[in-house]
Amino acid sequence: MHIVVCIKQVPDSAQIRVHPVYNTIMRQGVPTIINPYDLFALEEALRLRDRLGGEVTVLTMGPPTAAESLRKTLTFGADRAVLLTDRYFAGSDTLATSFALASALGKIAADFGKPDIIFTGKQTIDGDTAQVGPGIAKRLAYNQLTYVSRIVETDLDAGEIIVERRAEGGIQLLKTKFPVLITMLEATNEMRRGSIENALLAARAEVVTWNATDIGIEDLTKCGLRGSPTIVKKVFAPTARSEKAQIIQAEGGPTGLAEALICEIFQRAPGVESDLYEFAASN
C-alpha cells in the first residue's frame, strides 16, 4: 500500500504578531512548524502502513527551508520525503496549490507507485480554508472523505475503506473505494516519537526535491501568483474586545444568586424571556 501525506510548513501562529502601524503580518523571526493538523494525518498514515505494510511518502510545497519539516516527518518514521519548490509557486492560493500538488502526485505515482490513500490535515492554521485537500481529490478524481475522525476498517482485497466522519449533529459512517483522499480531524490520535534508528536515518536522508519542470508543468500561468484568482484586499488586526466582565453579587445563597443572574440576562436580552415562556407553553 502506498500512502502519501501532504503537509505544510506554517509559521507558528502562537508567535505571530500584526504590525501595529502597517497591519501586515510580521513573519520575520517567527519559527516555523509542521501544520499541527497534518500531524494527525501523518500518524494515521504511519499506523496504516505499520498494520498493512507498504510505504509512506510525505509531500510538501514550500521554500527550500521546508525541507526541515520534511526531515522531521522522516524522524517520525515516514519512508520518503518530497519537496516541491520553485519560485514559480510563490504566492499560490488554494487553487494553484492543489494544481501543483496534484501534478507532483502524478510524478509520485509514476516514480514510486500510485498512492492508494492521500492524507491531509483538515486545514492549515495559517490559511484555515480546508480547500487544498478536496482540490487535490477533485483534480486526481480520487474519492474524498473529509473531517475523518476514525478509520474503522480497510479491506485491501475489496479495495474498500470505512471511516467515521464528523458531521454536524453526529457521526457518519462512510464506506468508499480506493483510491481515496482523507482529510484527518484533530485529536484523532497521538503522534509517535520516532525510534533512534528512524532519527539517524532521517538525519542522513536526502529529501527528494522537484521544481515545476520536474513534475511536468508546462503551463506556468496556472502556478503561483498568476494562477491564483484569490486577491488579498486588506489585512487588519481584530480590535480588542472592549466590554468587560461584570461581577454579579446577590444575597440569599445559590438561589438568590441564580435569581440575580436570570434577572440580569432577561434585562440585557429582552427577547429571551418571552422565548422561554413560549417554549414552556409549547411543551
Next chain:
Amino acid sequence: MIDERFDAIVVGAGPSGNAAAYTLATKGLKVLQIERGEYSGSKNVQGAILYADALEKIIPDFRDDAPLERHVTEQRIWMMDDSSHTGMHYRSDDFNEEKPNRYTILRAQFDKWFSARVKQAGAIVLCETTVTELVKDIHGRVIGVRTDRSGDTIKADVVILAEGVNGLVGQRSDLRPEVAPDSVALAVKEMHFLPRETVEARFNLTGNEGVVIEAMGTITKGMTGTAFLYTNEESISVGIGCIVSDFVDSDITPYALLEAFKNHPSIKPLLAGSECKEYAAHLIPEGGYKAIPQLVGDGWIIVGDAGQFVNAVHREGSNLAMTTGRIAAETVVWLHRLRNPMTKENLSEYTRRLSETFVMKDLKKYRGIPALLHGNKGNFFGLYPKLISQAMQTWFRVDGIDKVSKEKEIFRSFRSARTLLGMMGDAFKLVRAWR
C-alpha cells in the same frame, strides 16, 4: 539494530559541543551530536557576549556569515547602591577594528548558525533527542549512549559530554558530582526590543558599535551576584544573577530582583519605551577552579559548563566552552590518528593541553575569589557599594562645607562602618585572591 559505530558522540549542542563536533568533523572523524532541544540554540541561554578569539581559532572566517549584533566599543563597570551608580567607563575607537574582539549576540540565532556549520562539516546532528545514560562495558569503559528514543545503544569510541551546567548524564553515571548550590548562580534575563536609532542615540553609538554594562552592588540585596545590560542591534539584553544558595537563604525571587534592577534610576531610562520580547533563566557554574570535576575517564571527556569552565570574575564562559570543546576534539583526533585507544590515561592529554591555555591559568589565578566574595558578601555586595556611593556624593555635593571636613566625613563613614583592620583584611584577601 544499529550496527554502525561512531568515532565520537558529542552530547549537547551549545558552544562547547558545537566547537567539539565541528573540530572533529572537519578532521574527518565520524561524529554524532545529540541535542535535546528542537534545534541548537533553542534551549541555550547566555547574556550574551561572544569573544572572537576562541571562535576564530575554530572558524577563522566566522565574521562572514555569523549572526553578530554589535561589536563592543565601550565597557562600563558600575558599583551601585539604591539610588546611584559609581562607574568606570572605558571606550576606545581602537575597538572599531577590522576584526573586532567582542560582540553582542543572540544565542538562539548564533547557535543555529554554528550548528549549520557543524552539519556542513559532516557531523550528524540529532535534535529533540535526550541522552539518558552512558553505556559501559564490563570494565567500566564508556562505549556509547542510550537516548529517550526507543532503540539500541549507539556506540562510539569516545563520548564528549558537553551537556551544560546541570549535566545529568555525567551525574547519573557518577562521572561528576551534583552541582552544589553555593557554586552555581541562577541568572535571569530579558530581551527588550528598541528601534535601532533609539539604541544608538541612547548609548552614543554609531553603526554597529555596542556598549556593555556590568554592575554590582546593593542591586543583589546583599547576595553574591552581578547584573548586566548589553546593547544588541535593535534590542537590549538585561539580566541579573546570584548564587543559588543565597537565593534560598534570602527568600528573594530572581524575577523580583530583575524587576527591581530594571527600575533602578540608573537603568530605567535606558530601557524606557522598550517592549520585552523574551525572558529566560539559566544556571551559571561559578565554583571556579576548585569546583572542576574529573575531566576524563575511559571513553569520556567533559567540556564546557559541565566542567565548570566559567571565569566568574571576568564574565567569561562561552569562550572557555569553545576552547575546551576544541581542545578535547583535537586530543581525540590526535589519538584517533595514532590509533591509540580512548583510555583515561591517553585522554588525560586533554587536561595537560588545557593547563597550558588561558582556561586553566585564569581559573587557577582566581581560585580563591568565589569563596572570598561569598564569605564576605555582606561587605562586597552591600556595605562597600553604599560607602563608595556616599563618599562620591559627599565629595561632589557643593554645600558650603570645606573640603577637609568632607574628607574627614568620608573617612569617618568608612571607619564607623567597618574597622580599619577588617577593611585592610578584605583588601589584603582580595589582592591575594586576585594574584
